[in-house]
Amino acid sequence: MDASEIQPLMQFLEQLVPFDSLPQELLSASVRALSVGYYSKTMGHVPLDADHPQLYIVRSGAFEVRDAEGELVDRLGEGDFFGFPSLLSGEAVSNKVAILEDGLVYHLDPDSFNRLRQESREFDRFFNRAFAKRMRHQARFKAKELTTTSRISSLMSGSPLSIDCNHSIRQAAVMMRDARVSSLLVTDNHKLCGILTDRDLRNRVLAEGLDAALPVHQAMTRNPVTISASALVFEAMLAMSERNIHHLPVLDGDSPVGVISSTDILRSQGSTPLMLIGEIERQRDLPSLIAVSKKIPELLQSLISADARAEEIGRVLTSVTDALTRRLIVLNQQILGEAPMAFCWLAFGSQGRQDQAACSDQDNGMLLAAEPDEQASGYFEALSKAVCAGLNECGYVFCPGDIMAQNPKWRMSLQRWQQVFDNWVKAPDPKALMHASIFFDMRPVFGPQTLFDALQDKVLAGTKDNDIFLAGMAGNSLKESPPLGFFRKFVLERDGSEVKGIDLKHKGNALINDIARVYALSAGIKEVNTAKRIRALMELGVIGRKDALNLADAHEFIAHMRLANQGVQHQQGQALSNFLKPQQLSSLVRHQLRDAFKVVHDAQSGLRLKFMRSF
Helix, strand or coil: CCHHHHHHHHHHHHCCCCHHHCCHHHHHHHHHHCEEEEECHHHCECCCCCCCCCEEEECCCEEEEECCCCCEEEEECCCCEECHHHHHHCCCCCCEEEEEECEEEEEECHHHHHHHHHHCHHHHHHHHHHHHHHHHHHHHHHCCCCCCCCEHHHHCCCCCCEEECCCEHHHHHHHHHHHCCCEEEEEECCEEEEEEEHHHHHHHHHCCCCCCCCEHHHCCEECCCCEECCCEHHHHHHHHHHHCCCEEEEEECCEEEEEEEHHHHCCCCCCHHHHHHHHHHHCCCHHHHHHHHCCHHHHHHHHHHCCCCHHHHHHHHHHHHHHHHHHHHHHHHHHHCCCCCCEEEEECHHHHHCCCCCCCECCEEEEECCCCCHHHHHHHHHHHHHHHHHHHHCCCECCCCCCCCCCHHHEEEHHHHHHHHHHHHHCCCHHHHHHHHHHHCCEEEECCHHHHHHHHHHHHHHHCCCHHHHHHHHHHHCCCCCCECHHHCECCEEECCEEEEEECHHHHHHHHHHHHHHHHHHHCCCCCCHHHHHHHHHHHCCCCHHHHHHHHHHHHHHHHHHHHHHHHHHHCCCCCCCEECHHHCCHHHHHHHHHHHHHHHHHHHHHHHHHCCCC
């Protein structure tokens, strides 16, 4: 390697943790020991030699590390490493590295790698910590016994048993008997149109004397409740419990890939979140609900201790909040009587996005099917005040901005809600939009889905490709920036003389929520959960695959750091906050956190370029 090649390598490694901690002579020796490899996407995978492990340093490109079972272990880009687990453990290479984008990779031989470990404690500590983190990450994927973090796909086996809707009921019953199953998917032109269960055969065929020669579509349950293969096991349990059903068709996109039954789920040991939700649903008054709600912080800490993904923790906690809200509505309706018209209880903000954590306040509203008369107005005022007061006593404090259903401003008919959104969308005032952004993350917690759809469909029809509105939303989302200063140093927030630290919520996750919201509204995407919005945007090609994966990973990592920090605060008896002091972090984690904030910074630049170019 001549001098013209060495200089760029030196400059690259000098800025790369942990090489930046090496003395100059060791750094120079490292550069001279490097070899260079170019890997094209057409190759599929990096050709790893199981008998000759190396340290691989990514200079450019994008890669995915997967284990022998095909489970995702890590995603890599510039400045990341792979190959070090085998160098540290002495075990044969077992992972595969997929090439997502053409890339340049530097190779460091085992002898040079081990010399650096011996000569530099910081270098050795960095890779040992990286190895430990990789092992914890892989263990999380394999912890199938934990119901809260297990996915539906972990309980499924084999291909789904199905029958065409025009085949006879008798044929279906024979198939079920021979396969010893209690349900059968029914398809029309290979698309799911129903499900036939033992209960259907009993209630609709035998009890009604239906001719078994008739087509199966006359006995099946039409348009059954379904669940995604990527959903959590506890979410399937919750869906079954709420709807009193025992079978759920499982979909991968629009394609049926299996059925999960209540019997399948019995193998998963009792789920703490589901038990808590069941306990909430059994309570008959507010004092008992308040008592049960005191277990919610314990649930959060147990999920943090289990090292569950932040996305999953948010979904679990939000499901508990939803159950508590629904129970308060039901209990108060038992006092006030039946509602004078259909209505939806709306969740906004973190509850709407299903990413609640500690310190959540209320953000809710009420959507009424029609304009209420005086009597109906009195009913919904009493109901909303009682539910909001109950939530406050259960630990979900009143919203400081008064965005609650008990405020008549946010308790309106469908027509008035549509008009409010119409005003925001058609005549976007920057200040008004700043306060309104929370309303675009809305989800129904109670009430008919069709009523909510009528509102959401109208909203998305107005936001899609609306340049002026989207520019206003983008402008508001860019008023805050990630806490990175010159030389990628963290910018800390101070409270007088006290250093509060990095605000992981408002300077991290909230910025990603804003970015995903603007893109989703521009594309008319119904999802409001940030991770699901990013996935949908990637699938539609609105955001490139690499950028979407980076943004999703940054969102998960920052949220995970926020939750882990709150876990430490809880253990130390401190008040829970969103502030993290970087001096408490290892150099590896600081490096990863800086990279996550850099992803946010780059995503904001992309947002500005796309939506504000002409403004």
